[in-house]
Amino acid sequence: MSTFDFGFDDSSDDPARRSHLADLIEAYESDGAAYLDSAALDDLAAHYFEKERFEDALGVMERLCEKQPYTSDVHMRRGLLLSTLGRHEEALDAYDRALRLNPTDAETLVNRGITLDRLGRPDDALDAYDRALDLSPRSPEAFFNRGVTLERAGRLEDAARAFEECVDLAPEHPEAWYELGYCYDRLGRNPASADCYERHIDEAPYSPDAWYNRGIVLNRMGRYEEAVECYDMALVIDEDFASAHYNKGNALANLGRLEDAVESYEAVLEQEGRDAATAYNIALAHEERGAFEEARSYYRRALEDEPGYADAWYGLGCCLEATGRLEDALEALRRALEIDAERPAFWHARADCAYRSEAFEEALDAYARAAELEPERPADALLGRAETLYALQRPADALDAYRAALEHDPDCADAHFRQAKAFFATGRPEAGLRALRTALDLDARLRADLERLYPDLAGDSRARERLGLE
Numbered sequence: 001m002s003t004f005d006f007g008f009d010d011s012s013d014d015p016a017r018r019s020h021l022a023d024l025i026e027a028y029e030s031d032g033a034a035y036l037d038s039a040a041l042d043d044l045a046a047h048y049f050e051k052e053r054f055e056d057a058l059g060v061m062e063r064l065c066e067k068q069p070y071t072s073d074v075h076m077r078r079g080l081l082l083s084t085l086g087r088h089e090e091a092l093d094a095y096d097r098a099l100r101l102n103p104t105d106a107e108t109l110v111n112r113g114i115t116l117d118r119l120g121r122p123d124d125a126l127d128a129y130d131r132a133l134d135l136s137p138r139s140p141e142a143f144f145n146r147g148v149t150l151e152r153a154g155r156l157e158d159a160a161r162a163f164e165e166c167v168d169l170a171p172e173h174p175e176a177w178y179e180l181g182y183c184y185d186r187l188g189r190n191p192a193s194a195d196c197y198e199r200h201i202d203e204a205p206y207s208p209d210a211w212y213n214r215g216i217v218l219n220r221m222g223r224y225e226e227a228v229e230c231y232d233m234a235l236v237i238d239e240d241f242a243s244a245h246y247n248k249g250n251a252l253a254n255l256g257r258l259e260d261a262v263e264s265y266e267a268v269l270e271q272e273g274r275d276a277a278t279a280y281n282i283a284l285a286h287e288e289r290g291a292f293e294e295a296r297s298y299y300r301r302a303l304e305d306e307p308g309y310a311d312a313w314y315g316l317g318c319c320l321e322a323t324g325r326l327e328d329a330l331e332a333l334r335r336a337l338e339i340d341a342e343r344p345a346f347w348h349a350r351a352d353c354a355y356r357s358e359a360f361e362e363a364l365d366a367y368a369r370a371a372e373l374e375p376e377r378p379a380d381a382l383l384g385r386a387e388t389l390y391a392l393q394r395p396a397d398a399l400d401a402y403r404a405a406l407e408h409d410p411d412c413a414d415a416h417f418r419q420a421k422a423f424f425a426t427g428r429p430e431a432g433l434r435a436l437r438t439a440l441d442l443d444a445r446l447r448a449d450l451e452r453l454y455p456d457l458a459g460d461s462r463a464r465e466r467l468g469l470e
Contacts, residue, residue: 021047028060038067045077054084072102076111083115091115106136110145117149125149140170147179156183167199174203178210185217193217208238215244219251227251242271249281258285276306283315292319310339314346317353326357344373348381355388363388379409387418395425413443421453433457433466440467 024040025047036044041064048057058081061074068074079094095112099105113128129146132139147162163180166173181196197214201207215230231248234241249264265282269275283298299316302309317332333350340346351366367385371378386401402419406412417439423432436454439446447469451458458464 036063038064041067049081054081057081058085070101072098072105072108075101076105076108079108079115080111083111083118088115088119092119104135106132106139106142109135110139110142113142113149114145117145117152122149122153138169140166140173140176143169144173144176144179147176147183151179151183156186159183160187172203174200174207177203178207178213181210181213181217185213190217190221194221206237208234208241208244211237212241212244212247215251216247219247219254222254224251224254228255240271242268245271246278246281249285253281253285253288258289261285274301274305276302276309276312279305280309280312280315283312283319287315287319292323295319308339310336310343310346313339314343314349318349321349321353321356326353329353330357330359330362342373344370344381347373348384351381351384351388355384355391358391360388360392364392377408379405379412379415382408383412383415383418386415386422390418390422390425395422398422399426411442413439413446416442417446417449417453433463437467440469 021043024036024044028036028044041060045057045060045064048054048060058078061078061081064074065078075094075098079091079098082088082091082094092112092115095108095115098108099112102108109128109132113125113132116122116125116128126146126149129142129149132142133146136142143162143166147159147166150156150159150162160180160183163176163183166176167180170176177196177200181193181200184190184193184196194214194217197210197217200210201214204210211230211234215227215234218224218230219227228248228251231244231251234244235248238244245264245267249261249268252258252261252264262282262285265278265285268278272278279298279302283295283302286292286295286298296316296319299312299319302312303316306312313332313336317329317336320326320329320332330350330353333346333353336346337343337350347366347370351363351370354360354363354366364385367381367388370381371385374381382401382405386398386405389395389398389401399419399422402415402422405415406419409415416435420432420435420439423429423435436450436457440450450467450469456463457467
């Protein structure tokens with residue numbers, strides 16, 4: 001951000017001033033060599049700068065430099081125009097000439113720092129800002145631009161401190177609040193970030209980016225309703241803000257408003273065309289609401305656009321399994337693992353699907369891999385492996401797997417409950433009854449499953465007494 005204001009005086013309400021400026025423009029543009037005094041050239045330069053006719057403004061400033069070669073302010077403004085036009089090395093020369101004439105001009109030092117930053121010389125830029133602050137310790141613009149340079153260099157803590165100094169000195173500085181919010185966001189200081197974006201919005205209420213960024217932070221904090229409101233405000237200001245539609249969809253999905261989420265994601269596709277990630281999110285929302293046909297359609301659409309999208313293959317597999325298409329589901333899950341073989345959820349889903357398909361050997365291998373990839377909580381995969389071993393009529397091996405699962409989760413009632421059948425199958429009825437009693441003590445709701453899984457015991461009064469059911 002440049003600190004210099006050419007001081008263009010909007011004279012739309014002053015007919016005489018407007019007429020005078022029109023005469024100057026006509027004289028200059030009809031005859032570039034026409035004599036114009038310094039005041040006239042000042043007015044012309046300001047006019048062209050205001051209209052963003054920077055080349056024309058520079059041409060006027062060149063003439064003014066010829067008239068006032070020892071005026072530092074003229075060389076500083078020339079430097080500003082050169083920098084605006086991307087001619088940064090020439091801008092530095094102009095600023096250096098201005099500083100030779102007036103070494104204590106903090107404003108020129110700040111603009112010099114901005115140009116050095118644009119040239120990729122952050123250390124030199126910071127030196128320039130520090131020199132400016134030595135001369136003007138309460139310069140908000142020196143702190144602000146120092147913060148911008150530090151932020152670009154990835155020094156976010158230092159940048160935040162610079163922006164904090166800026167807003168202390170200039171509480172109505174909207175850009176400083178925005179950048180401070182961004183730094184806090186990157187630093188994980190979410191409440192402070194949301195507050196800064198709100199302060200920016202107080203000063204610049206029609207900033208769609210600020211509303212959007214505040215929504216991102218609030219969503220991360222779990223304040224989904226407020227996040228949706230922020231995205232809505234961003235979209236009121238800019239209805240074509242596709243990212244706001246997308247993240248509004250995410251917040252709505254987090255709220256469980258899945259149909260509304262789908263509507264937001266569809267708006268992204270309308271604006272930006274096909275997009276695999278958006279199609280995936282639509283599929284996920286449909287899957288969560290149990291609309292498996294629609295979900296499969298969008299998972300396939302995501303895969304048409306990005307065949308290597310592992311999560312989409314996984315989602316497709318889960319939907320196919322949910323509708324009983326086990327062979328197709330198993331193939332989709334295999335494809336997901338070909339792309340990303342380190343995801344325990346993928347292996348577990350493949351194992352479950354293989355078990356349901358009675359592809360027991362494949363299920364064993366998949367459960368084993370899932371357990372390896374989740375060493376902190378392998379109990380579910382080990383329990384699945386035990387059930388598969390039992391289905392393969394290997395009850396002794398199944399017992400080992402049940403024991404392994406219970407070592408990791410000794411209070412897993414389901415593991416104790418299912419372990420009992422392996423004890424009975426290996427001729428250890430007392431151990432089986434103890435396992436069932438432990439399971440029922442841990443979770444009384446399993447009594448409803450007793451008759452289904454152990455019908456003989458459910459009808460045996462002695463066994464029922466041992467199990468505490470009488």
